[in-house]
Amino acid sequence: MFDGLSERLSGILDRLTRRGALSAADVDAAAREVRRALLEADVALDVVTGFITTLKERAVGVEVIKSVTPGQMVVKIVHDQLIETLGATADPIDLNAPAPVAIMMVGLQGSGKTTTSAKLAKRLTEVMKRKTLMASLDTRRPAAMEQLAVLGQQVGVDTLPIVAGQTPVQIAQRAIQAGKLGGYDVVLLDTAGRITLDDAMMAEAAEVRRAAQPHEVLLVADALTGQDAVNLAKSFNERVGLTGIVLTRIDGDGRGGAALSMRAVTGKPIKLMGTGEKMDGLEDFHPTRIADRILGMGDIVSLVEKAAATIDAEKAARTAERMRKGQFDLNDLREQLEQMTKMGGLGGLMGMLPGIAKMKNQMAAANLDDKLLKRQVAIINSMTPRERRNPDLLKNSRKKRIAAGSGTRAEDINKLLKMHRGMADMMKAMGSGKRGPMAALGNMMGFGGGMPSPEEMQKLAEKMPGGLPPGGLPGAGGLPPNMPGLPKMPGGFPGLPGLGSGKLPPGFPGLGKKK
Amino acid sequence: MNDSTQKKSWWQRLKGGLSRTSSSIGTAITDLVSKRRLDAAAIEELEEVLIRADLGVAVAAKVAAAVGEGRYDKSVTADEVKTIFAAEMEKILAPVAQPLVIDGSAKPFVILVIGVNGSGKTTTIGKLAAKFSAEGRRVMLAAGDTFRAAAIEQLKIWGTRTQAPVIASTAGADAASLAFEALTAAKAQAIDVLIIDTAGRLQNKAGLMGELEKIVRVMKKVDASAPHAVLLVLDATVGQNALSQVEEFSRVAGVTGLVMTKLDGTARGGILVAIAAKHRLPVHFIGVGEGVDDLSPFAAGDFARAVAGLDG
Ligand SMILES: Nc1nc2c(ncn2[C@@H]2O[C@H](COP(=O)(O)OP(=O)(O)OP(=O)(O)O)[C@@H](O)[C@H]2O)c(=O)[nH]1
Ligand SMILES: Nc1nc2c(ncn2[C@@H]2O[C@H](COP(=O)(O)OP(=O)(O)OP(=O)(O)O)[C@@H](O)[C@H]2O)c(=O)[nH]1
Ligand SMILES: [Mg+2]
Ligand SMILES: [Mg+2]
Numbered sequence: 160m161f162d163g164l165s166e167r168l169s170g171i172l173d174r175l176t177r178r179g180a181l182s183a184a185d186v187d188a189a190a191r192e193v194r195r196a197l198l199e200a201d202v203a204l205d206v207v208t209g210f211i212t213t214l215k216e217r218a219v220g221v222e223v224i225k226s227v228t229p230g231q232m233v234v235k236i237v238h239d240q241l242i243e244t245l246g247a248t249a250d251p252i253d254l255n256a257p258a259p260v261a262i263m264m265v266g267l268q269g270s271g272k273t274t275t276s277a278k279l280a281k282r283l284t285e286v287m288k289r290k291t292l293m294a295s296l297d298t299r300r301p302a303a304m305e306q307l308a309v310l311g312q313q314v315g316v317d318t319l320p321i322v323a324g325q326t327p328v329q330i331a332q333r334a335i336q337a338g339k340l341g342g343y344d345v346v347l348l349d350t351a352g353r354i355t356l357d358d359a360m361m362a363e364a365a366e367v368r369r370a371a372q373p374h375e376v377l378l379v380a381d382a383l384t385g386q387d388a389v390n391l392a393k394s395f396n397e398r399v400g401l402t403g404i405v406l407t408r409i410d411g412d413g414r415g416g417a418a419l420s421m422r423a424v425t426g427k428p429i430k431l432m433g434t435g436e437k438m439d440g441l442e443d444f445h446p447t448r449i450a451d452r453i454l455g456m457g458d459i460v461s462l463v464e465k466a467a468a469t470i471d472a473e474k475a476a477r478t479a480e481r482m483r484k485g486q487f488d489l490n491d492l493r494e495q496l497e498q499m500t501k502m503g504g505l506g507g508l509m510g511m512l513p514g515i516a517k518m519k520n521q522m523a524a525a526n527l528d529d530k531l532l533k534r535q536v537a538i539i540n541s542m543t544p545r546e547r548r549n550p551d552l553l554k555n556s557r558k559k560r561i562a563a564g565s566g567t568r569a570e571d572i573n574k575l576l577k578m579h580r581g582m583a584d585m586m587k588a589m590g591s592g593k594r595g596p597m598a599a600l601g602n603m604m605g606f607g608g609g610m611p612s613p614e615e616m617q618k619l620a621e622k623m624p625g626g627l628p629p630g631g632l633p634g635a636g637g638l639p640p641n642m643p644g645l646p647k648m649p650g651g652f653p654g655l656p657g658l659g660s661g662k663l664p665p666g667f668p669g670l671g672k673k674k
Numbered sequence: 675m676n677d678s679t680q681k682k683s684w685w686q687r688l689k690g691g692l693s694r695t696s697s698s699i700g701t702a703i704t705d706l707v708s709k710r711r712l713d714a715a716a717i718e719e720l721e722e723v724l725i726r727a728d729l730g731v732a733v734a735a736k737v738a739a740a741v742g743e744g745r746y747d748k749s750v751t752a753d754e755v756k757t758i759f760a761a762e763m764e765k766i767l768a769p770v771a772q773p774l775v776i777d778g779s780a781k782p783f784v785i786l787v788i789g790v791n792g793s794g795k796t797t798t799i800g801k802l803a804a805k806f807s808a809e810g811r812r813v814m815l816a817a818g819d820t821f822r823a824a825a826i827e828q829l830k831i832w833g834t835r836t837q838a839p840v841i842a843s844t845a846g847a848d849a850a851s852l853a854f855e856a857l858t859a860a861k862a863q864a865i866d867v868l869i870i871d872t873a874g875r876l877q878n879k880a881g882l883m884g885e886l887e888k889i890v891r892v893m894k895k896v897d898a899s900a901p902h903a904v905l906l907v908l909d910a911t912v913g914q915n916a917l918s919q920v921e922e923f924s925r926v927a928g929v930t931g932l933v934m935t936k937l938d939g940t941a942r943g944g945i946l947v948a949i950a951a952k953h954r955l956p957v958h959f960i961g962v963g964e965g966v967d968d969l970s971p972f973a974a975g976d977f978a979r980a981v982a983g984l985d986g
Contacts (some may be wrong), residue, residue: 195731201913204726267911268936268964269792273823299964301800301831306824309845313823354939381792385728385913387941394940408791412878413915436791436821436874 179222181229186218189233200453201416203389206423214240238450244419245446250403250428252279254289256374259338259346263373265364265399267391268352271407271433272379273303276349277310278433278441284316289344294319294334296327296367297351307349314438317341327351327363331371348373355394364399377430379405380421388417389424396425406449407433410440415452487583489547492575493539496532534567535575541565550576699723699942700983703759704752711749717742720755727944727981728913733951737762759982760975763947767974772956774931776806777902782814782860782868784893784900786853788886788927789907790919791874794935794961796825798907799869800832801961801969807836811866816856817842818849818889819873829871835966839863849873849885850892857896870901877922886927903930905958910936910943920949935961938968944981 181189190211197207214237223232254260262279264272276293283289293311295318297303304321311318319334331348338346348371353360368376378392378401395401404425406418409432422429429449434440478491539547541564546552553561558572702723710716717738724734740762741755776783785802787795796819803813815838819825826842833840841856853870860868872889875882893900906929908916923929934943937960946957957972 198722198725199731199914201728201915204722267939269794269909271792300828301835302824302827305827306822309823354936356938356940381909381911383790383912383915385911385941385945386726387728387911387939390940391911408876410879411790411876411915412918413913417913 180220181218181223181232183215183219185229186215186233189218189230190215193233193237197416197419197453200414201385201388201420202453203386203416203420203424205389206420209423210240210244210419234454238454241419241450241453242446245422245449246428246444247446249443250430251443252283252375252430253402254283254287254345254374259292259335259343260375261335261338261346261348261371261373262375262377263348263350263368263371264377264379264405265350265395265401266352266379267354267381268300270352270379270381271405272352273297273306273310273349274436275377275379275405275407275431275433275441276307276347277314277316278438279431280311280316280345280347281314281438282441283345283347284314290342291345291347292317292319292334292338292341292343293347293349294330294337295321295349296330297349298325298327298330299351303349303351310438317343328366328370331367335371346371355391355398361394361398364395368399375402376400377403377405378421378425378427379407379433380417382406382408382415382417382432383411383413384417386420388420392421392425392427396427401425401427403428403430405429405431405433406444409442409448410434413452415449418449419453485583487579489539489542489550489579492579492582493536493547496536496539534565534571537565538562538567538572538575550579699727699981700752700756702726703755703983707750707752707755711747712742712745713747714742724759724944727942729944729981730914730917730948733766733948736951737947753984756982756984760978760984763978763981764975766947766951767957767978770950770954770957771972771974771977772931772958773971774903774905774956774958776811776867778866780897780899780902782857782865783902784857784860784897785867785869785903785905786872786890786893786901786927787869787905787907788872788923788929789874790876790909790912793874793907793909793912794933795819795874795907796828796832796871797964798905798933798935798959798961798969799829799871800836801966802869802959803832803836803838804966805969806867807838812864813838813867813869814856814860814863814865815840816853816868816870818852818856818870820845820847820849820852821873825871825873850888853889854892854896857893857900861896877919883922883926886923890927904928905930906932906955908932908934908943908946908949910934911939911941913945914948916945917949917952920953920955924953924955929955931956931958933957933959933961934972938962942981943977946977947981 193214194207194211197210198204202210217240218233218236221232221236223229252262264276266272273295280291280293283291293307293316295304295307297307308318308321319330319337322330322333325333327350334346334348337343348367350364350367351360353364355361376399378395380388380391384391392401392404404418404421404427406415406429409415418429421427429444429446432442432444432448434442474494478487478494481487481491538561541561542553542557546557546561553572553576555569558569561567561572562569703720706716706719706723720741721731721734721738724737725731729737737759741750741758774785787799789795799815803815806813813836815829815833817826817829817840819829820843823845826845830840830842832838841852841859843852843855849872856868856870859865870889872886873882875886877883890901890904904927906920906923908919912919920929920932932946932949932955934946934957937943943960949955950957959969960972960977962968962970
């Protein structure tokens with residue numbers, strides 16, 4: 160029904176044959192399409208406008224890497240910005256207050272407040288082991304109180320006995336009181352649905368808030384909401400005051416733009432998602448899921464990931480080129496280390512290669528863990544750009560400063576520098592060979608002069624049941640035989656330095672040396 | 675309540691919604707045209723004003739283009755723009771503004787009410803029951819939502835309010851059997867209008883949509899012409915997804931007409947214009963509140979003017 164953003168963008172951007180950075184004109188053209196796509200996904204106009212302004216600032220001048228189209232590049236930038244706007248980290252329900260902690264649910268009619276209350280109560284009881292009481296403050300909708308009572312029974316959570324004739328504020332007070340007396344950890348207050356134009360009803364909600372002093376006030380809103388999302392979120396936030404948002408009916412096929420609108424206008428985190436009518440249909444918020452929907456592509460994730468992998472592969476190729484020229488500096492090393500972390504650390508990387516389990520164990524024994532990778536990146540991060548380009552500058556006083564900055568010891572820095580020097584030297588030596596490191600490696604592995612194809616690599620691995628001989632694989636004794644310039648390896652990961660030598664680069668972290 | 679006062683009351687509500695919505699369409703148009711002459715960029719911005727009312731990109735473009743015809747490089751007033759908007763939308767909506775006609779020869783006339791969760795089905799049924807009773811018809815309700823907690827109780831309360839008998843079984847029972855039973859009972863009791871409530875379901879859930887199909891199938895065993903009307907209840911707050919709701923529910927259950935609820939809120943329900951442009955399904959009623967009288971016949975002109983931000 161909808162065109163995905165990347166198809167639209169490819170229409171206008173991919174005509175550009177020019178490579179290099181995205182120009183202001185490119186970005187303008189793309190921004191129009193992004194704008195339309197967001198509007199079609201029900202993101203509110205005002206929010207779209209703000210989003211586009213930021214997007215333009217970010218995208219102009221971004222370098223388009225070779226293997227992705229400019230359209231894909233923009234999609235990736237949009238995707239990243241969406242996730243950032245939606246809130247990249249999960250923001251859980253906060254129960255950090257004296258018991259009973261009150262949680263109040265508010266929202267428009269039929270948005271899913273009562274259902275969500277019961278789902279949340281179930282989760283609080285079963286998963287978080289909190290003694291929970293629910294109370295319905297809905298004195299208006301026919302059978303609203305019965306609905307909550309029935310759900311309470313279903314999920315095995317107590318509900319406040321119904322007393323006819325009480326106002327919502329009175330019920331709230333009674334609920335808090337019952338919460339105190341009954342030793343409840345949490346009191347969940349379900350309220351009646353209300354339109355934001357109804358002054359009396361909005362005032363009533365504010366009054367309930369004052370009376371019950373809830374620690375969380377959650378706006379329960381339908382993920383299918385259209386342009387009104389801005390209004391409703393703003394009104395509830397201004398009149399009642401929100402601490403978070405719950406997005407219901409995520410199990411529908413709506414584009415979910417309302418999520419972005421509500422998050423943007425209130426600044427309040429989206430904490431939970433409703434994924435069905437049933438009581439187990441409640442999940443923590445996943446910004447990627449919403450971002451993917453807004454962009455309207457089922458395959459956006461893979462596409463973006465592919466683009467990202469390609470970006471990484473190109474970076475690696477560039478690094479390889481620098482290596483060949485003997486320009487491998489600490490920036491390059493950092494990039495390599497970050498790559499390794501990204502690929503799931505050494506463990507993840509090794510796990511991707513067939514027949515390598517044994518080696519993995521050896522590495523584990525050698526204490527080469529991901530913490531080490533992170534520490535090394537931290538060390539490099541504590542250097543100045545000049546130091547990174549020119550490690551020879553690093554004398555004792557500088558090392559001390561870096562050690563302090565990265566929370567490491569001077570000897571850690573020495574180890575890192577030694578490793579870098581070893582790698583750089585080796586690369587230079589190999590690079591001076593006529594056909595470059597790849598050819599050298601190929602030779603050693605018996606592929607003649609050519610580069611082994613992924614299939615050949617696979618075959619090679621299969622030929623070595625039980626793993627590769629320790630230290631016997633060219634490519635730095637135990638490091639995956641994957642190298643820059645080989646972007647199409649299974650898993651698509653870019654290379655590690657340390658090519659072609661039958662031995663480890665001197666001092667490579669922890670390898671072969673027990674701590 | 676006579677027709678004109680009722681009309682006024684919902685019209686007032688719509689207007690109320692508009693004037694208090696800070697980013698209302700009217701203001702946006704005024705801001706836009708007071709600045710400059712009409713050019714392509716201005717038309718595009720007018721388009722976006724319509725998008726803000728949930729018209730969707732395509733229909734908004736069409737309606738906005740009408741403003742451009744013969745007016746390029748001229749300056750226009752906000753009122754002109756709004757009038758053109760309203761006229762264009764009315765053109766699209768007028769053919770679908772059709773009352774729900776109860777065919778007296780069908781005994782009972784069976785109305786199946788369907789829609790996504792929480793759209794306002796049960797409440798609309800209560801309002802319809804009141805309306806038909808007031809017209810002197812014998813109304814019966816069937817509590818076909820056997821899934822949602824206390825859905826049966828909710829309908830029973832509406833039954834009491836409107837003095838309509840309610841056929842219900844227990845929670846978890848088979849909805850199709852209940853519909854069958856209700857239709858049989860309604861026939862036996864010479865009921866004029868039987869309205870069947872159903873559980874809310876999202877249109878992308880094949881299993882639940884299949885159940886709906888089954889309800890229709892089973893009823894036909896009692897009366898091959900039933901259901902005589904299949905009303906899809908749409909929530910005005912919903913955005914572009916309403917289009918796919920119309921498509922899927924029509925495919926599975928043969929929707930014969932639409933009701934749009936919650937127009938008393940700030941949502942403008944402009945998606946109805948897009949739906950009318952694409953599907954030409956009759957729009958019978960709008961819901962403008964939670965009370966029993968908060969149902970009005972759909973009037974294309976009034977609706978179009980409200981969406982365009984035109985006063986009275
Ligand atoms: N598919 C789906 N349905 C949901 C979800 N959350 C709630 N519902 C359904 O939406 C409908 C309305 O839910 P309620 O919990 O009654 O909504 P409410 O906000 O309490 O409604 P009022 O009290 O009338 O304002 C019910 O049919 C629920 O089963 C969800 O995440 N997914
Ligand atoms: N403001 C306003 N609220 C409405 C309108 N129509 C229904 N409601 C409210 O919307 C909520 C949901 O209405 P229901 O009639 O229970 O909706 P439903 O479609 O039967 O819901 P499920 O059976 O759970 O799928 C209730 O709180 C109603 O009072 C309307 O026109 N305006
Ligand atoms: Mg409720
Ligand atoms: Mg219902």
